[in-house]
Amino acid sequence: MKNFKLQAFLMMLISCHVVMPVAWTEQKQNASILISLVAAYYAYNLIPYYADQPAEFYVSHSYPHAQLWYEEMIVKYPQAHLDKKNFLHMRYGISIEKISWGVGGNNIYVSQVDLIYLESVYSKKINGQELSSQELDFLYLTEWALLHEAGHAELNYSLHAAVLALGCFTTLEIIKMVYKESTDDACKKSIESIVATCFADDVIKNYIVSAAMWMRYGAMNCLQGLSLGVLTTLWVRDQEMQADNFANQHAATDCLPIAIRFFEYFADQYQPSIDRIVEELKEDADFMSELAYFDIDIIDLIKSVTYFGKDPMHPSFDYRIQSIRDEIERRLEKGSQV
Known part of the structure; x- marks a missing residue:
C-alpha cells in the first residue's frame, strides 16, 4: 500500500x-x-x-460457502482467469450496504444482498438439499453477473478509464487554452466597442466587459465539461457492451435464458410509462409526420430516450436482451453444424 x-x-x-x-x-x-x-x-x-486488500474484505473471510461457489466458478470458467482476481465484499471508502456488483483493477465486488443469499443457497446445494427454481435461477444469474465483471477486469477497465478520462480532459483543456489565447483579444475588443456605444462611464464599461468575458469563460468550461461527459459516457457504454459480450460468450447455456428474463423484468417496469408517452405523441400529427419522413419508429425512439435517461452508462435493456438471444442462436447453429 x-x-x-x-x-x-x-x-x-x-x-x-x-x-x-x-x-x-x-x-x-x-x-x-x-x-x-x-x-x-x-x-x-x-x-x-x-x-x-485487508483480510476482512475477502468473501472467504465471512462467507465460506460463497467462496466455495467462487472456487467452483474458477474451475468452470478458466477463460475468465478468476483465480487471478480477488472476490471481495468490502471496499475502501464505501459502506458495505452501498456496495454493488462492480470491478476495480483485479478486484470483483459483490453486493451484500446477493452475497447473503448466495451463501444460503450454495450451502443448501453442497449439503445435498433440493433447490427451488428461484434459487437455481439465482445461481445462473449470479454466474452471468460474475462473468460480466470478469470481462471488465480482463479489459483492465479501471486503469483504462482513468487514462481515458485524463487524456480527454487534457486534450479538451489544451484546445480550450489555445482557443482562448487566440480569440481573447479580438473578443474583448468587440465587446468593448459594443459597450462603448451604450455607456459613457468607464467604470460601468469595464464592469460589463469583465462580466461578459467571465460569462464567455464559463460557457467554455461548461462546453468542456459536457464534451468530457459525452466522451466518457460513450466509452463506458462500449465497455459495458464488451463485458456483456464476454459474459454471453463464456456463460453456460443455462445461464443465458435467465439473464434474458432478468433484463426483461426491468424493461417491463418502464413499459407503462413508455406506452403513455407514445400515445400522447401520436396525437401530434406534425411530430409523427417528421418521424415517418426520417423512418424512425416512435416506440424505439421513446424506449431509447427513456433507457438512456435512466441509465446512460449501460446499453438499453432491449440491446442486452437481443445480444443474449444472438448468442443463443449462434450456439444452436453451431450445434446443428456439428
Whole structure:
C-alpha cells in the first residue's frame, strides 16, 4: 500500500514537472496545474484497487460457502482467469450496504444482498438439499453477473478509464487554452466597442466587459465539461457492451435464458410509462409526420430516450436482451453444424 501511494505521488510530481516547464504564460501555467491535479486525483483513486486488500474484505473471510461457489466458478470458467482476481465484499471508502456488483483493477465486488443469499443457497446445494427454481435461477444469474465483471477486469477497465478520462480532459483543456489565447483579444475588443456605444462611464464599461468575458469563460468550461461527459459516457457504454459480450460468450447455456428474463423484468417496469408517452405523441400529427419522413419508429425512439435517461452508462435493456438471444442462436447453429 505504501509503495503504491509513493508511486502515485511520484506520478503527480512527474506530471507537474513535465507540463510546468512549457508553461511560459500564466494561462498555460494554470492549465498545466489543473491537468496535474486531475492526474494526481486519478492516480490516488486507483490506489485502493491495486493495493493489498485487508483480510476482512475477502468473501472467504465471512462467507465460506460463497467462496466455495467462487472456487467452483474458477474451475468452470478458466477463460475468465478468476483465480487471478480477488472476490471481495468490502471496499475502501464505501459502506458495505452501498456496495454493488462492480470491478476495480483485479478486484470483483459483490453486493451484500446477493452475497447473503448466495451463501444460503450454495450451502443448501453442497449439503445435498433440493433447490427451488428461484434459487437455481439465482445461481445462473449470479454466474452471468460474475462473468460480466470478469470481462471488465480482463479489459483492465479501471486503469483504462482513468487514462481515458485524463487524456480527454487534457486534450479538451489544451484546445480550450489555445482557443482562448487566440480569440481573447479580438473578443474583448468587440465587446468593448459594443459597450462603448451604450455607456459613457468607464467604470460601468469595464464592469460589463469583465462580466461578459467571465460569462464567455464559463460557457467554455461548461462546453468542456459536457464534451468530457459525452466522451466518457460513450466509452463506458462500449465497455459495458464488451463485458456483456464476454459474459454471453463464456456463460453456460443455462445461464443465458435467465439473464434474458432478468433484463426483461426491468424493461417491463418502464413499459407503462413508455406506452403513455407514445400515445400522447401520436396525437401530434406534425411530430409523427417528421418521424415517418426520417423512418424512425416512435416506440424505439421513446424506449431509447427513456433507457438512456435512466441509465446512460449501460446499453438499453432491449440491446442486452437481443445480444443474449444472438448468442443463443449462434450456439444452436453451431450445434446443428456439428
